[in-house]
Amino acid sequence: MHEPTADLRRIGGIIRRCLPLALAIGALFAVLAAIFVSVVKPQYQADVQILLDLQSNRLLTGSQSGESSQPSNLDDYVATQIAVVQSDLVARRVAKVLNLSVDPDTSNLVMDRASEKVDRLSNVTSTEIASMEVDPAVLNAIRAGLNVHQVEKSQVIEISIRQTDPAVAQAMAETFGRAYIDDQLSARYETTRNAGAWLEKRIETLREQSLQANSEVETYRAANNLVSTNGRLVSDQKLQQLNDQLTTARTAITRSAAKVSIVEGAVEAGDVETVIRAIATSADIPETAPIRSLRQDYLQATDRQRQMQPQAEGNSEQMVALQSEINRLSGLILDEARRILDGYRNDLRAAESEAASIEKLTNTATSQAQTDSSTLVTLRSLEQRSASYNALYQEYLARYQEAVQQQTLSFPEARVISRAEMPERAVFPNKKIIMALAIILGVGVGGAIGVARETFDETFRSRRDIDKYDLNFLGYVEETSALTKLFRKGGLAGASSLLGPAAQKLRNNKALSMMRMAFDIHLGTRGKVIGFVSLAPSSSRSALALAYAEKEALAGRRVLLLDADAHDPFLTAAIAPATTVSFIDILRGTKTIEQAVTPLDNKIHFLPLSQDVAFNDTLTNAASSLIKACRANYDIVVVDLPPAAPVSAARALAPSFDAFVCCVEWGTTQQQLLTSVLGASPVFRSKFIGVVITDVNTKKLASYDAATGDTTSWLGRFAKAQA
Incomplete structure (x- = not known):
């Protein structure tokens, strides 16, 4: 079992042995860093910030009603704009605006103080910029000193320019911001102009196609006698009316047949009660009809008979007279029912005759409607084609008007929110940071070499x-x-x-x-x-x-x-x-x-x-x-x-x-x-x-063994074992 103190001593020894090498390599790195700092040329940095203002074109895009004009993914949009700033077109604009060139002696960018060229190139399109001759070495030098990044999670991008000349750095940073906005305006102008030219040609073609389609519809309608009112053909409307009349006639036949069946059954059976119930439920018999008064008298006579029957004897004169009256009324009611039945039969025959006549007319109208319908399919196809051309024509006309408006009223979706200031201090090289990093790196490398040497050292040391x-x-x-x-x-x-x-x-x-x-x-x-x-x-x-x-x-x-x-x-x-x-x-x-x-x-x-x-x-x-x-x-x-x-x-x-x-x-x-x-x-x-370690470097031995050769402990154990 190892003593914690012994392990700490061993670690301390390793540190003491590795420390001189680490310090030596750290000093070497510091010297190299000092030489680097003294040789390299200082660089100055100028910054400009641009806000991606996506609300500036709401008036042109028709989003006044509160619709969001934000992109679905803001990070992707900002990354795209950063790529645009770093593009070759923007770099060419900057090179032309500042008339940049590369000094053959120092390989640094130099510029011509011709700031009036900014206004002259602001209206130059991207196509014209791309066709201009620019030295590739200038473009490479511009991209080498350019850094564009998003400011945290905002819609602001920062353009940083590093150059050995602070004036060049300031001018390039300011020009980059303006060149990016000019490139946006130029791109939008070219897009709307090209779109307008294409839309103009397309609108003319659609107008001719729409007129031709409308003419074909009217010609076909006249050639096939397809007259319509309220959007429907006359033949279709006539057929609809005949179908309605035929339905009414068939309903009347059904109703008349039902009446004939009921009354005919009651008359043939001589059932006065059934006739009386049919009369009571029929709305066709007027209130002044004789049969209704006979029905009333019959009902009164039968009521008196029921009232007198418990008191009178069966063969009394009153009962006989009353029964004779009832029989007389029954005969009259049946005679009147036969007369009504004849009327119902006449109505049934008239309804059947009318229905047959209407059905014949309906068949004729149906044949005509079918002929018109087959022709109408072609007409509907022509009308749909005409409507499509009309809709396309109106849509493209609206887009053309919008393109013309945007071409004349175009606003950039970005604006510069900070000006590039003249840098007073060099940002590179930072002597303190470089020296500190060199020393730390050197000490780290030396320590790593020392630890590796200790790890792979399989010789006797202590x-x-x-x-x-x-x-x-x-x-x-x-x-x-x-x-x-x-x-x-x-x-x-x-x-x-x-x-x-x-x-x-x-x-x-x-x-x-x-x-x-x-x-x-x-x-x-x-x-x-x-x-x-x-x-x-x-x-x-x-x-x-x-x-x-x-x-x-x-x-x-x-x-x-x-x-x-x-x-x-x-x-x-x-x-x-x-x-x-x-x-x-x-x-x-x-x-x-x-x-x-x-x-x-x-x-x-x-x-x-x-x-x-x-x-x-x-x-x-x-x-x-x-x-x-x-x-x-x-x-x-x-x-x-x-x-x-x-x-x-x-x-x-x-x-x-x-x-x-x-x-x-x-x-x-x-x-x-x-x-x-x-x-x-x-x-x-x-x-x-035992073992003796020879050729010991006494100066380094203390870092391996703090006891430096103390053997009294094992001699005591050895003597005890021999005893």
Whole structure:
């Protein structure tokens, strides 16, 4: 689990490491920005605002009644007008009005002070403007300094002109506003003029077609005797009347037949009561008719009979006389009904005769109407054609009159609402903003480069890189000024003379002290075989092995220093460059240890390696026996091994060693190498006492590890584990 404080320290270290690069690149960008600001020519800006007044033409468009003249999409309309301002026609007007040209030396626009040309070109049409010769370089320069945009969400557009000459900028801005309005008026004038000319020709054609269509209608009507009143043919009106009369006659027949049927049935049955009811409901029999008085007398007689019947006897004289009266009245009523029936029958025959006559006339009229109707279809077609031509003629005539009116009374749909003022200050370059942006951008680029470098840095920089392998960190050894520079200054041949100064400088090195403490805790004080390995060819490893051997010799111990790096024998080249004896001779049996050893000061014996040799199984076994023999004769055997690898002499000789110290160069050795070595041999890993980071830049180390080599924490844990 990471400590939050440690993470903050790490972030702070990254910032400290990236800060110098970021500041350097920021300073470089600032210098470049200063050069740019001093070289580039200042530009001045003049602005003019135009209101798109869509209400100005309401009088001409006939929208006085309150109809909205706003476009359906205001944003699209404003964008269209902005495109018009940026068009080639408006730019040509400006170029001609101001007589603009391009200065061949500076490539800037210059103008002729001929402002009277404004009025002369205000009535020039767009077609004429387009045909005028204008230098393309002038148009490109005009468009390069032009910027048109909408003011927020309003109907106002702002035209901005940037030029190196403030007077040119002001004149161009003001002229652009007037040129846009002139272009609007010219476009509307050309449109209405062209429309009027076309409408005039079309109206003449429609007038002739309308007159010809009307003439064809009248000619056809006269040729086919199609006389009409109130919009209808006479034959149609006559047929309608006959149909009405036929309907009335058939209704009368039906009514008469019903009367005959009712009365005839009652007379044939001798039913006086039925006759009396028919008479009561009939409106055709007048009130003075005899049958109505007979009906009244009959009803009175029957009423008296009903009243007297309960009191009188059945054969009384009164009842007999009353019955005789009733019978007499019944006979009279039936006789009168027969007479009425004859009248009804005469009415029925008259109605039938009339209906037959009307039906005959109707058939004749229908035949005539059908003939007229077939002819009328053609007439209606001619009339519709004539009406269409008349309507088109009237519509085009109205449009022509409107076009003539707009041609004479045309108002622009825009007006200038702000004048272009003479600019006093340059808008570009803005020195403060450019310098600030350059510094910010430079610092950002430098920081990004630094962070990328930190992200992709897979070398050893601090003890944190060692701790993640669960290995002991022994400390830092400063840059080659104390070790490797001994070889670089005096050369390999003269490095032996610097052995004393090197030991003196490393006497108080914390890494060597921690190394001795670790070896004493882990191995004791006698018979220790210690191997110094690196992950890549390194003179620092050899120098550190030499310094450690002298450190132990100064402590009064017998030390054997053995150079086992067959490929790069730094120790042999530094201490015994002219020797021809090698510990390989001991392995092969041609020399003894006493014959091969080179005694040095301070109780150090050195076994050189004067030839490049590959360790096979025989040499490996012999080397193991040699190391075992040396263990008995010396307190400490220090072996400078070649670089460790999954397959190497260091791994082959690992069983013969008591401990290994791994030297990795600060900022050079890749961490992947240590991962490969540790994963290849568990035995090799188990004998790792710790790791030393060499060639450390002490000035930069604090930004990677604030503790700077504090190893007391792991020494305590190590001693406790050994106990």
